Amino acid sequence: MKTIKNIILVIAISMASISLAQIAPVDDNGLAIGGYDVVAYFSGKAEKGLESYSAKYNGVTYYFANITNSNAFKKAPKKYLPQFDGYCAWGVGEKETKFPINPETFDIVDGKLYLFFNGPFNGAPFNTLEPWEAETSRLIKAAHKNWDKINKSN
Incomplete structure (x- = not known):
């Protein structure tokens, strides 16, 4: 019995560390946001999409949790795309660079998705959403000002 509890504990810890993994906004296979549903963020949750509900936009593949979200994206993709091509909004605004993202850490401000x-x-945990929330207005302005320069240089 103790062995089973230990196995379950190891699995739970492994799954928690997986959810904290940083990813590129678009992977080498052209999949956006690790397969997370960009429409679902607008209902307040980070939700994995399914390959069976997918759409391509500008050569990038997006997965959706259901047909409703897939159809919403197909009707107005720009409405749902993350700002700064999906790179860390705080990194763009505060550090003038592209950082990978954790697809479960997001904010919606004025109808725009930020990751x-x-x-x-x-060696220490760092959640860039926290400093973002402390200075959202300033960082949004800085990020939009920095983005063209950052995007062209990389």
Whole structure:
């Protein structure tokens, strides 16, 4: 019995660490946001999509949790796309660079989706959503000002 509890504990810890993994906004296979549903964010949750509900936009594949979300995206994709091509909004605004993101860490401001780095950094946890929330207005302005320069240089 103790062995089973230990196995379950190891699995739970492994799953928790997986959810904190940082990813590129678009992977090498052209999949956006690790397969997370960009429409679902607007209902307040980070939700994995399914390959069976997918759509391509500008050469990038997006997965959706259901047909309703897939259809909403197909009707107005720009409405749901994350800002700054999905890179960490705080990184663009505060550090003038592209950081990977944790697809479960996000914010919706004025109908726009922003994604964030949230994981280990220099041996300690770092959630960029926290400093973002402390200075959202300033960081949004800075990020939009920085984005063209950052995007062209990389």
